[in-house]
Amino acid sequence: MRLVAATHNPGKAREIEALLDGNYEIVTAGSLNLPEPDETESTFTGNAMLKARHAAALSGEVCLADDSGLSVAALDGAPGIFSARWAGPTKDFTLAMQKVEQRLEEIGAADRRAWFTSALAVAWPDGPCVVVEGVVHGELTFPPRGDRGFGYDPIFIPEGGDLTYGELDPAIKEADSHRTRAFRLLKAALID
Ligand code: ITT
Numbered sequence: 390m391r392l393v394a395a396t397h398n399p400g401k402a403r404e405i406e407a408l409l410d411g412n413y414e415i416v417t418a419g420s421l422n423l424p425e426p427d428e429t430e431s432t433f434t435g436n437a438m439l440k441a442r443h444a445a446a447l448s449g450e451v452c453l454a455d456d457s458g459l460s461v462a463a464l465d466g467a468p469g470i471f472s473a474r475w476a477g478p479t480k481d482f483t484l485a486m487q488k489v490e491q492r493l494e495e496i497g498a499a500d501r502r503a504w505f506t507s508a509l510a511v512a513w514p515d516g517p518c519v520v521v522e523g524v525v526h527g528e529l530t531f532p533p534r535g536d537r538g539f540g541y542d543p544i545f546i547p548e549g550g551d552l553t554y555g556e557l558d559p560a561i562k563e564a565d566s567h568r569t570r571a572f573r574l575l576k577a578a579l580i581d
Pocket residue numbers: 395396397398401425428440455456457458459472473474482505538539540541542554568
C-alpha cells in the first residue's frame with residue numbers, strides 16, 4: 390500500500406521509512422510537489438494534524454505527518470514547535486544549535502535537561518485524523534557531536550547514555566526515539 394509522508398524534511402522521511410519497515414511504499418509530500426502549509430497551531434499535535442489533513446486534501450491519499458522538535462527545560466520549552474524556524478530560511482541547524490547554547494549562556498543556566506517530542510498524525514481524505522505523541526528525555530551537550538542524524542541530534546544525549554543522537558548508530562536511535570515511541574502508539578491507536 391502507498392502512504393504519503395507529509396514532510397519536506399529528508400531526515401524525518403528516512404526515519405519514517407525505517408519505522409514502516411518496508412510495509413508501505415512511501416512517497417513524500419516533497420516528491421509530489423505538495424506545498425508546505427503554514428504551521429499555525431500552537432501544539433505539536435495541532436501542527437501534525439494540520440499537515441496531515443492539508444496533504445490528504447491536496448493528494449486525495451492517506452497521509453502521515455510528523456511535527457516534532459526539541460524543548461529545553463531552562464528555556465521554558467523553547468524552541469519547541471519553533472525548532473525548524475530557529476534554523477532560519479536556509480535550515481542552518483549549526484546556527485540553531487548555537488542559538489540554544491547562546492540563550493542558555495545569556496541566562497546563566499546550568500540546567501541542561503531537554504526533551505524531543507514527535508507528534509504523528511494520519512489523515513484520510515474527507516475522513517478521520519488520528520494523532521499521537523512520543524517524548525524522549527535527555528540532556529544537552531555543547532559543542533555539537535556527531536554527524537549521523539539530523540537537526541538538533543548532535544547536541545542531544547538521550548537519558549541513560551553518553552553519546553549524542555548524532556554519534557549513535559541510527560538503528561540505536563530508532564530503537565526507542567521520540568518518533569519510535571509515537572509510532573508504537575499510532576499502531577496501537579489504528580489497530581484498536
Ligand atoms: P516538515 O514540516 O516538512 O515535516 P520540518 O523540518 O519543518 O519538516 P517541523 O516543523 O516538525 O518539521 O520541525 C521540527 C524540527 O525539529 C526539525 O526541522 C528538526 O530539525 C527538529 N527535529 C525533529 N525531530 C528531530 C530528531 O529526531 N532529531 C533532531 N532534530 C529533530
